[in-house]
Amino acid sequence: MTHTSSTKEIPAVGAIPKHIAIIMDGNGRWATKRFLPRVAGHVKGVEAVRGIVEACARRGVSYLTFFAFSSENWRRPAEEVSLLMRLFVTALEKEVAKMHANNIRLKVVGDLARFDPQLQNMILAAEQKTANNQGLTVTVCANYGGRWDIMQAVNRLQKERAAAGLADQEITEDQLSAYLSMAYAPEPDLFIRTGGETRISNFLLWQLAYSELYFTDTFWPDFDAAALDLSISSYQNRERRFGRTSAQVSEQSAQQESK
């Protein structure tokens, strides 16, 4: 199922964001500041994920997406990479049953083939178990890169079109977006990056075209429900125009209200 792109439909001002996408950054610095190994920051970071999932479910957010491991993160020391993998396995072991009990649907997107087969099987099992849940959809982006996503979509689409004898026809945005790895979700309304850096780091490149961006210096392990509320209020005070003028947007929302 594909959704109407949020670049086409203007959500009401003051609405809760339907889709929040987060770059969880600052785990290492959180730990270093406390003279702890970086690993300790990642462990604490998993707890922060739990808190934010719960807070978003309570606030009626429909889609929550976390950047957990980027295609570039393989460049880190082998020891840190393997610890992150182990943490991922433990988190799945511990959290999936709870998520399922809370009606949460879990999705994991990215180039999963590079992961250990045991981890791949766990991911598949978790997705299958929670597939029919109707509550919050939590997506974990693992070995994910925005460029990887666009390229895998182009390649899959091209292959199918070649097989159907349509390879020489132009493709549209809607056709391509149906092949992106998060085609099941609307585009993020609110993008959050913790940890003080103000960059996208190859996250959802296509889907962030018109998202509202929110950057905070708070390190990810310290990002709690109160910090989330600050980001949501910031979002709620913004006027999303998608290229239109402010006057056009106000007129449209007045019309919607009188309906």
Ligand code: IPE
């Ligand atoms: C984000 O925190 C977690 C991952 C990338 C897995 P970092 O590990 O990047 O923390 P800093 O940026 O070094 O503080």
Ligand code: IPE
């Ligand atoms: C981005 O964080 C990726 C994740 C949070 C998984 P990084 O800390 O790896 O980003 P850069 O490389 O500093 O931009």
Ligand code: MG
């Ligand atoms: Mg970082």
